[in-house]
Amino acid sequence: MERPAPLTQAGKGLALTVLVALVLIPFLVIVSTSLASNRDVVANGGWVLWPTHPTLRAYSTILGGGIVTKALAVSAGVTLVGTALSLACTTFLAYALSRPGVVGGRPVLLLVLFTFLFPPGMIPAYLLVKGLGMLDTYASLVLPVLVNVFNLVVLRGFFQGIPEELYEAARLDGAGDWTILWRIVLPLSKAALAVVALFYAVTYWNAWFHASIYLESGHWPLQQVLRTYVVGGAQIADTGLSEAGQVSAPQTTQMAVLVIATVPILLVYPFLQKYFTKGVLTGAIKS
Template sequence: MSATTKAVRPPWMEKPKPVTSVAKGIALAVVVALVIVPFLVVISTSLASNEEVTANGGWVLWPTDPTLRAYDQIFAGGIVGHALLVSAGVTIVGTLASMLCTVTLAYALSRPGVYGGKPVLLVVLFTFLFPPGMIPAFLLVDGIGLKDNYLSIIAPFLISVFNLVVLRGFFQSIPDELYEAARLDGAGDWRILWSVVLPLSKAALAVVGLFYAVSYWNAWFYSSIYLESDHWPLQQVLRTYVIGGAQLADSSAADASQVAAPQTLQMAVLVTATVPILIVYPFLQRYFTKGVLTGAIKS
């Protein structure tokens, strides 16, 4: 082969043709529109007036006269406000408790020579492969007196096997020299965990913590089984009033013109249930991305 022969590069390394660039731009714009438009419709409908909702057939893309009437009514009724506090409390307490239990157990199982480590790991993995059924879980929760108790939607889900395995693998990837150096300085296991392991595992902890927070925040199925309606979290209230079509506001004591449309009330509850996670996620995004990439390249 001649030295002057031009090397053949793969197609993806070549400069795209103008037609290809235009097609990619159009495809990207369509995808972005498909993602953004539903969110915009939800927010706009929650802020629209009754006349706009009626004129547009129940959904509004851009309100000309935005109002917070729907939000005032859902929080004035007390149901959504109480459910929001329940969801926030369950999410905060559940996430902290789950992180505490998962981190400590993952650290113990990641250390070689721990007494009973392998049997405990096998038991944990067994629960992942063969999860308990709904009826045995209900009988257990009812038998230990957790029925209609907020612990019923926290305690049975305290440790996620997937999150435990992720943290265990991350702790095992920390060089053994760091553990040995800490022990030479007289540090015990708790000191090593707090001063060595946790500072090096911020990305993994952020990912696992976000997984736990989202799962607790979005939990609705077991709350409908274990909790009475006056103790429901926000997601169960959202499902009941949006999908079930129950009334969010009592219009019997008010002028009908001053009561927001059902679609507006439903979308206001949906926005209330979605915004907290959207607020928290940007602060954890850089850790989330780093944790995912780190987990992908570590063996």
């Protein structure tokens, strides 16, 4: 391959710089506005690029009120439990569907793919959740979306890509399906499992629509509270007075909630980034 011309390299660098700026500047505005004082928000017309008088008043207000703190605990619990259950069920089903000769494997696979092509509507899903007695319970946020078809196909393709000789050698040594899955398949599938776990975690963490339908306001997760604050313009009931004796600017509260809702996923992603491309591409190619 020929070395790119200096003009080409400069163009690529300029394009990369513009893209990075388009991503970082809005995030910087969000963080800066959440840290800005009331006078900074008023002086800059509502949005602050760099706070002159930084303060943690917005964070102390929302975390001291109890609403966001409870919602954060709900989101963390639903994400951890939901990701663990979804990953386990998806792994077991994908392994069963990846093995040839499984009784009923083909019809089950077609049934799963059918649900992907023709998803149920909102009304049938609500009636099902209501009929099972899961309204206003956290199970309604997990069980209806326990297995994602895309994640299932990725894992199934990855399992099918494992050399058949490993399965045959394990069976010759007397290993059963559970031993093969636990000692051979799972250790070789760390990349795909990490990607699927990230997909599930992001889905559960960002879920708000089902919460708005199935849960009462006192049990809302963080994303539904965030939507209420940002889209609905709601504020915390016990918002205190600012240093100027005026009610704190709503932008600081809204951006503080947005930062709290975004940072946990940003902290998790770097640890799984090295598995991301490898796991998705391998699963997609093998399938």
